């Protein structure tokens with residue numbers, strides 16, 4: 411596709427589950443829709459690498475999908491579980507929408523031939539039921555439906571800034587990586603579905619393109635972020651050996667989440683969970699384990715690689731050897747979800763323990779929306795992991811994909827509706843935006859974008875892990891503001907060829923990521939206030955003339 415003159419009715423930024431599902435629903439109403447994706451749609455982003463578990467209660471499975479499930483696993487329980495899981499910091503309206511809406515979305519996928527084996531709740535799975543279809547299969551089915559509904563895909567397009575005319579958002583400007591040109595794409599309504607912010611962490615299990623571009627674009631356009639600091643960490647992913655870095659198999663299958671009594675030890679061999687949760691020990695909630703592990707590491711009792719030890723040394727080897735004989739998800743030869751893990755098991759058997767640490771997994775805070783997917787900016791909608799407010803401080807397994815589907819539908823339909831009420835879109839040259847985007851490519855001398863990106867990632871990893879300390883956040887806020895003020899204007903690409911120019915992408919990501927990181931630090935700093943033991947508020951960040959501002963909104967006191 412080349413630069414458009416005629417506006418689309420709807421453009422969706424992001425081609426993961428949420429974005430492509432939004433586009434599918436918008437196109438089904440007859441709207442002219444395009445998905446703009448930074449990578450290849452459906453082959454980049456978190457969805458395609460996900461485990462594909464989708465939370466849905468037994469009542470819905472029986473009533474709406476005709477599947478064999480526990481009907482006493484009711485919608486009401488599912489709703490309560492979502493709110494309890496997030497310590498009641500999530501929005502009940504958004505939670506209700508997921509509970510009531512996910513069945514209809516799964517039904518569309520079921521009619522498309524997607525198989526949904528049912529998994530009841532239980533040890534390590536969290537409460538309630540879920541269905542599971544591998545991430546790549548889910549994404550493929552969604553894309554197939556979107557293409558059939560007439561959605562056009564503009565891939566390898568790095569969206570940078572939203573455009574606006576007198577009537578509101580009017581399109582997007584960004585880099586077509588293929589041609590290396592700066593293009594504008596006009597639209598009557600826009601859906602932001604660019605995923606989370608997790609690639610701003612060094613230790614993560616997510617792909618690299620999730621820098622927070624959508625959150626930054628939305629902020630600049632006048633939308634708000636809610637609880638930007640909320641990030642779900644997986645407590646104990648492999649840190650070392652490097653080959654399996656980020657892998658959660660040992661915790662999820664061979665650890666407490668799999669019902670196996672592995673032990674967490676610090677460098678002194680102490681089972682430190684005894685200090686945090688003497689009753690539950692390693693079976694404590696994920697956020698408490700993440701916090702405990704982070705504390706061991708930051709207080710200097712961690713392993714040389716910067717983690718702690720997960721140990722099976724107290725268990726007979728036969729017990730572990732037998733896991734593939736009974737575990738429904740592990741195949742002989744230690745194959746799990748397509749990973750060949752024999753090498754990791756060899757190390758585990760030889761050494762009895764491996765080094766693990768919390769990794770960033772899924773953004774829980776993000777663009778503030780209502781149940782229709784609307785932000786406070788008319789014509790700008792959002793869905794999926796780019797948004798915040800649904801989960802609260804933690805989330806149940808499978809709810810992120812349920813969210814992507816339900817919010818995808820809502821935002822797609824709302825955007826199509828908005829577009830129908832808008833006659834036209836003004837187009838312009840947007841020379842200033844174009845110059846800003848091209849600046850790092852044109853600059854002769856300056857800072858290497860990759861190095862500044864590394865500084866940002868190192869900073870985030872250090873202060874926005876599971877454990878947040880006020881003084882460190884203050885220092886980090888000053889650092890990120892300094893980077894924004896003094897480093898960004900000096901970014902200079904080392905190579906001038908604009909096509910698939912990694913330096914250029916890094917430079918553009920430095921800009922959006924640094925704004926998203928500043929918002930996260932501001933939010934986290936407010937929550938780290940020693941005086942506030944009442945956590946019953948959401949943190950709202952907006953961009954004002956003098957920079958980012960943070961406010962606390964008591965839960966339920968404000969509508970968008």
Ligand SMILES: Cc1cc2nc3c(=O)[nH]c(=O)nc-3n(C[C@H](O)[C@H](O)[C@H](O)COP(=O)(O)OP(=O)(O)OC[C@H]3O[C@@H](n4cnc5c(N)ncnc54)[C@H](O)[C@@H]3O)c2cc1C
Nearest residue numbers: 424425426428448455456457461463569605794795808811
């Ligand atoms: C390893 C792993 C396993 C998981 N397993 C599960 C699970 O079993 N169940 C569950 O519920 N959740 C799971 N999650 C979380 C879940 O997968 C995600 O929350 C969900 O897929 C997010 O979907 P999304 O469409 O919002 O974003 P994504 O799928 O991340 O898609 C974002 C899209 O935006 C694009 N994009 C980003 N920036 C730009 C830009 N500037 N311009 C244009 N495009 C842009 C990306 O290229 C991508 O296409 C898992 C996550 C991971 C990492």
